[in-house]
């Protein structure tokens with residue numbers, strides 16, 4: 001296999017899942033012959049037939065509600081919401097049923113289903129096409145929430161999401177659809193479902209991020225390295241379950257932490273991460289935990305999205321505020337001495 | 339798809355202009371409607387016994403709220419013909435998607451009444467096993483269950499089973515978007531599902547006239563290409579006949595069916611509601627004379643199918659049932675706070691494990 005884009009990796013994951021398990025079904029808006037507006041389901045109807053990959057009438061609550069009934073009936077639906085903001089009509093179904101069915105039935109009914117949502121911005125999309133809606137789902141008990149940052153992860157996380165016994169909100173960073181790994185998704189390389197990945201090791205500070213934030217954080221880390229600051233980058237991969245262990249051990253090592261998210265900051269996932277780090281790493285911290293986020297504004301028009309999106313510079317500005325001069329930590333000093 | 343507006347197709351989907359009826363309010367048979375077979379005598383007697391029991395259960399449940407044994411109870415008194423006909427029209431391997439109002443139907447389906455009342459007792463789960471009983475959890479977010487019913491019907495169809503799914507819904511619920519999405523999906527997928535609207539004239543306090551401008555709720559089917567019917571929901575014979583026809587239509591692969599039953603909610607919305615704030619006592623009295631149970635009883639007696647002994651034995655069975663329920667509900671339900679963490683996911687997350695441990699430390703801390 002040759003190198004793949006994230007879009008191709010997702011397509012391959014769906015294809016392999018459809019092939020391996022006849023209970024898996026793919027449906028949504030335009031996912032049939034068209035292959036989805038982002039072509040993630042390209043060719044699936046041709047290969048597996050209209051019975052396995054099909055277009056539904058336009059109604060998002062209907063798509064998710066239908067998936068609930070079909071999962072109750074023994075299938076494993078993988079449905080697509082066309083865009084982040086167009087998943088909102090389905091929110092009642094997600095919050096009241098998808099998230100709660102196992103609990104409401106004391107474990108007698110489970111809903112092994114996946115709701116795929118292309119999300120976030122950076123592609124010059126018009127209004128209602130660029131929302132970072134992950135916090136709504138993360139805040140809802142009973143949902144697993146996943147967001148890949150690499151094609152390899154996209155493949156394996158989607159495969160894992162489809163076999164998971166619980167419902168998974170699978171959030172696909174649109175702007176990474178066309179990003180490539182060096183190699184094709186091969187054997188399972190990355191950490192398991194529920195574990196974060198350290199994308200870059202470093203000793204001076206930890207950048208904790210996910211989804212669309214990962215490449216930006218890596219870019220910032222490269223730039224910082226030029227200035228002699230060695231940043232570690234943690235990619236959460238799954239927001240629920242949350243991997244406290246990996247985050248905590250990284251921050252205890254580096255003593256500094258910046259949380260990076262593309263979403264608007266107020267009451268976002270980054271706020272939760274900052275709180276958790278502060279609660280668990282207080283005595284290892286040499287500086288306050290900082291957040292780098294989008295602004296608390298409705299997603300701006302294409303011409304202005306660069307002003308909104310956190311970029312490497314905004315991250316580096318935050319790193320500058322990590323009080324390296326005021327409170328040099330022992331590790332840092334020891335390393336500089338050697 | 340071609341446009342199918344020829345008169346015959348449209349007429350074939352439209353409901354009768356007046357609700358289908360077999361038995362008048364005074365219990366006498368009317369000219370039988372065409373196209374709907376009369377249910378067998380044995381089935382009518384069975385329906386009668388179940389209605390007597392259902393009404394007794396309902397009265398007992400309301401009494402249990404007064405004794406603090408139930409947190410809340412939405413009564414279906416006056417709707418027993420609908421509750422029982424819905425269950426009798428289904429086979430055991432068919433599925434039923436009920437609302438909070440449909441406890442009598444669940445009891446009639448054979449589910450342990452204590453299990454049926456679990457949620458209303460204030461517990462966090464539905465009580466019974468939906469997979470084993472083929473009854474979905476009683477649904478409170480209005481109309482959301484109708485689309486699940488379509489999904490399940492579609493699942494049955496795909497698995498080659500000839501099961502049918504019946505979704506119960508109230509008149510108010512038909513205004514919710516999910517109901518319309520469900521009708522549309524069912525029609526497009528040709529799913530074996532029956533939508534059963536119990537039009538009891540109120541959504542809490544809001545009367546039907548404020549809910550819709552449709553000639554009848556049954557007309558909501560035509561826009562989706564669904565065959566629809568309206569029936570006198572206080573006439574057990576008619577309701578059972580129409581629902582049986584609807585279920586067989588779906589089972590035969592002819593697609594979904596919408597049935598509207600005209601009935602009346604005799605009690606308040608729940609024990610916590612005060613219906614005198616929004617309806618006149620005269621209106622309730624008028625419906626008292628249309629009582630579904632009295633009507634069926636008169637009808638069966640007039641036809642010589644039921645005598646005083648049969649009536650007495652039905653009531654005796656109902657009393658026994660109620661007394662067993664009373665006893666069972668007197669026992670404090672056992673609730674395990676730790677179980678609250680067990681069914682959020684198949685495997686609790688590390689965070690849930692931590693929170694469970696926190697609760698344990700709170701619960702086992704010595705009191706000071």
Ligand SMILES: Cc1ncc(C[n+]2csc(CCOP(=O)(O)OP(=O)(O)O)c2C)c(N)n1
Nearest residue numbers: 439478479480508509510511538540541542
């Ligand atoms: C989505 C939603 N909105 C509001 C409510 C609150 N509510 C509970 S029952 C009810 C009235 C429903 O009336 P109807 O559908 O006619 O059923 P009935 O109670 O008469 O059986 C309302 C408004 C709810 N349960 N779900």
Ligand SMILES: [Mg+2]
Nearest residue numbers: 508509540541
């Ligand atoms: Mg009503």
